[in-house]
Amino acid sequence: MMRPVLAVGSDGCLAAHTAEAIQAAVARTLEGRRSDTLLRRAAAALAGVCVDVLRDRRGAVYGSRVVLLVGTGHNGADALLAGALLRRRGVTVDAVLVGDKAYQPGVDTVRAAGGSLVDATTIAGRERALQALAVADLMVDGIIGDQGVGGLRGVAADLVAAMPDGPAVVAVDLPSGVDPDSGEIHGAHVRADVTVTFGTFKGCLMIAPACYAAGRIEFVDVGFADQLDAEPLALRLTPGGIAELWPVPAETDHKYSRGVLGVVAGSDTYPGAAVLACLGAVRAGVGIVRYVGPRRVADHVLSATPEIVPGPARVQAWLLGSGVEDDADQERAIDTALASGLPCVVDAGALEVCARRRAAGDRPAPSTRILLTPHAGEAARIFAALGHDVARTAIEDRPLHHVTWLAREVDATVLLKGSTTLVANPEGPVFSQNDGPVWLATAGSGDVLAGIAGALMAAGLDAVHAGAMAASVHGLAAAKASAGGPASAAVTTTAIAPTVADLLRLRPGARRGRVSRSRWPGSR
Numbered sequence: 001m002m003r004p005v006l007a008v009g010s011d012g013c014l015a016a017h018t019a020e021a022i023q024a025a026v027a028r029t030l031e032g033r034r035s036d037t038l039l040r041r042a043a044a045a046l047a048g049v050c051v052d053v054l055r056d057r058r059g060a061v062y063g064s065r066v067v068l069l070v071g072t073g074h075n076g077a078d079a080l081l082a083g084a085l086l087r088r089r090g091v092t093v094d095a096v097l098v099g100d101k102a103y104q105p106g107v108d109t110v111r112a113a114g115g116s117l118v119d120a121t122t123i124a125g126r127e128r129a130l131q132a133l134a135v136a137d138l139m140v141d142g143i144i145g146d147q148g149v150g151g152l153r154g155v156a157a158d159l160v161a162a163m164p165d166g167p168a169v170v171a172v173d174l175p176s177g178v179d180p181d182s183g184e185i186h187g188a189h190v191r192a193d194v195t196v197t198f199g200t201f202k203g204c205l206m207i208a209p210a211c212y213a214a215g216r217i218e219f220v221d222v223g224f225a226d227q228l229d230a231e232p233l234a235l236r237l238t239p240g241g242i243a244e245l246w247p248v249p250a251e252t253d254h255k256y257s258r259g260v261l262g263v264v265a266g267s268d269t270y271p272g273a274a275v276l277a278c279l280g281a282v283r284a285g286v287g288i289v290r291y292v293g294p295r296r297v298a299d300h301v302l303s304a305t306p307e308i309v310p311g312p313a314r315v316q317a318w319l320l321g322s323g324v325e326d327d328a329d330q331e332r333a334i335d336t337a338l339a340s341g342l343p344c345v346v347d348a349g350a351l352e353v354c355a356r357r358r359a360a361g362d363r364p365a366p367s368t369r370i371l372l373t374p375h376a377g378e379a380a381r382i383f384a385a386l387g388h389d390v391a392r393t394a395i396e397d398r399p400l401h402h403v404t405w406l407a408r409e410v411d412a413t414v415l416l417k418g419s420t421t422l423v424a425n426p427e428g429p430v431f432s433q434n435d436g437p438v439w440l441a442t443a444g445s446g447d448v449l450a451g452i453a454g455a456l457m458a459a460g461l462d463a464v465h466a467g468a469m470a471a472s473v474h475g476l477a478a479a480k481a482s483a484g485g486p487a488s489a490a491v492t493t494t495a496i497a498p499t500v501a502d503l504l505r506l507r508p509g510a511r512r513g514r515v516s517r518s519r520w521p522g523s524r
């Protein structure tokens with residue numbers, strides 16, 4: 001079993017669980033306790049976030065107007081109980097019931113606190129709801145939570161479609177209408193500015209496209225996390241977690257022990273890919289890069305990174321395929337590398353050959369040593385090479401489904417690039433990282449990412465952690481280098497070392513922090 005090396009759910013590694021696992025954990029927590037214990041904690045935290053949002057928007061809480069959209073389940077209960085707390089702060093509260101029932105103690109509490117109740121299943125109620133939304137400062141989305149199925153229906157869908165731009169939107173637990181586990185979107189849904197989520201993350205808060213509807217995420221521990229005994233659905237390394245795992249050399253290390261990376265990349269058509277991949281590896285701290293490719297490309301690489309050594313030799317890991325096109329020597333080098341059993345980052349021009357070989361059972365290296373790094377278009381081409389007709393848009397709509405399918409099919413770790421990047425191994429939860437600015441989708445950026453991942457695998461990390469850490473550091477470096485403006489692949493490489501330096505300062509006792517090799521994931 002591929003296990004995360006940081007404690008799951010710790011500050012270093014955030015976890016998302018399935019709705020089923022959450023339901024079971026809540027049930028276990030509530031055994032022998034009042035059934036509203038957790039709801040009240042959740043509502044208090046939700047009300048606190050709403051107060052902050054109102055203060056930010058209006059400069060005051062008293063006198064502001066909040067509309068609660070309340071569904072039939074406990075998600076609606078959270079909204080109702082929070083609404084009653086807001087009433088006590090002088091907020092006008094309209095609780096709009098969008099279903100045929102609602103959590104009765106919550107309804108009673110809102111009424112007792114002086115809030116108004118609107119039955120939106122009637123024509124008159126729907127009109128009142130729209131009028132309230134038109135003048136609201138904040139809408140609280142308590143329509144559906146982790147037990148939602150499919151997109152919004154009926155009056156809830158109508159109201160969300162008619163939402164004016166004015167009010168801020170705070171979603172309870174998750175934006176209603178997205179699939180809680182898979183992050184897929186199958187119909188009308190809420191788009192939130194802030195999502196207040198309870199106990200653990202939900203898959204939809206980490207996985208595209210649903211995660212883009214959640215806005216900023218506020219996590220609240222309401223007291224059932226210790227009862228979550230199922231495998232997480234997804235994990236996310238935080239900067240602190242990456243800092244803990246980043247390989248830092250000891251005084252006794254030398255360039256060979258720090259990791260030698262062989263790079264088979266670049267072509268006459270794409271010489272820049274080799275330059276960027278090598279820059280990514282060198283600036284992420286690899287010991288040595290040995291470059292294998294056409295002479296003219298090697299000259300470009302050397303002029304950009306004089307520390308590169310041209311020509312094949314013994315390495316600890318390979319980076320294969322970035323910018324490679326129709327070169328018999330490179331194809332032979334790729335074949336040899338794939339047959340070696342050594343760790344490989346497999347990119348662009350080497351993806352299909354690697355996938356075909358592994359799907360056919362030719363697997364000299366275990367799945368934790370092979371990291372395929374396709375974007376959605378390349379993933380579609382890999383599927384085609386394996387005899388599956390999968391459109392690029394289908395992969396973008398259902399990235400979790402497709403990345404886990406591909407990882408199982410080729411028995412390798414697959415890093416599916418995107419604004420939110422997923423890293424899946426056939427066993428264990430998927431990692432999701434989204435630290436990059438939207439500007440990062442630019443030519444050459446995948447080559448840099450592959451270089452960083454190559455440096456980490458040459459240093460001894462397993463493919464899953466190397467992929468997740470590389471995706472994160474690449475995104476953070478792009479954000480640092482571009483300072484909010486457009487990012488370019490070459491400029492991003494200049495910020496890799498300062499980004500790692502920033503991260504290492506997060507390590508506890510970070511004077512001259514050191515990580516012993518035995519603590520590196522998959523250390524050999």
Ligand SMILES: NC(=O)C1=CN([C@@H]2O[C@H](COP(=O)(O)OP(=O)(O)OC[C@H]3O[C@@H](n4cnc5c(N)ncnc54)[C@H](OP(=O)(O)O)[C@@H]3O)[C@@H](O)[C@H]2O)[C@@H](O)CC1
Binds near residue numbers: 039043143152156
């Ligand atoms: N229990 C606790 O102590 C705690 C609970 N917590 C909170 O409760 C939430 C979970 O509550 P829950 O289990 O009641 O389910 P929830 O997601 O509110 O709704 C299910 C209802 O929605 C309906 N529905 C489904 N799909 C729909 C659609 N597409 N469009 C419209 N309606 C749809 C469905 O109706 P049906 O389809 O059956 O008619 C069903 O009645 C959780 O997210 C968190 O906020 C936290 O405070 C922690 C403690």
Ligand SMILES: [K+]
Binds near residue numbers: 075
């Ligand atoms: K919700």
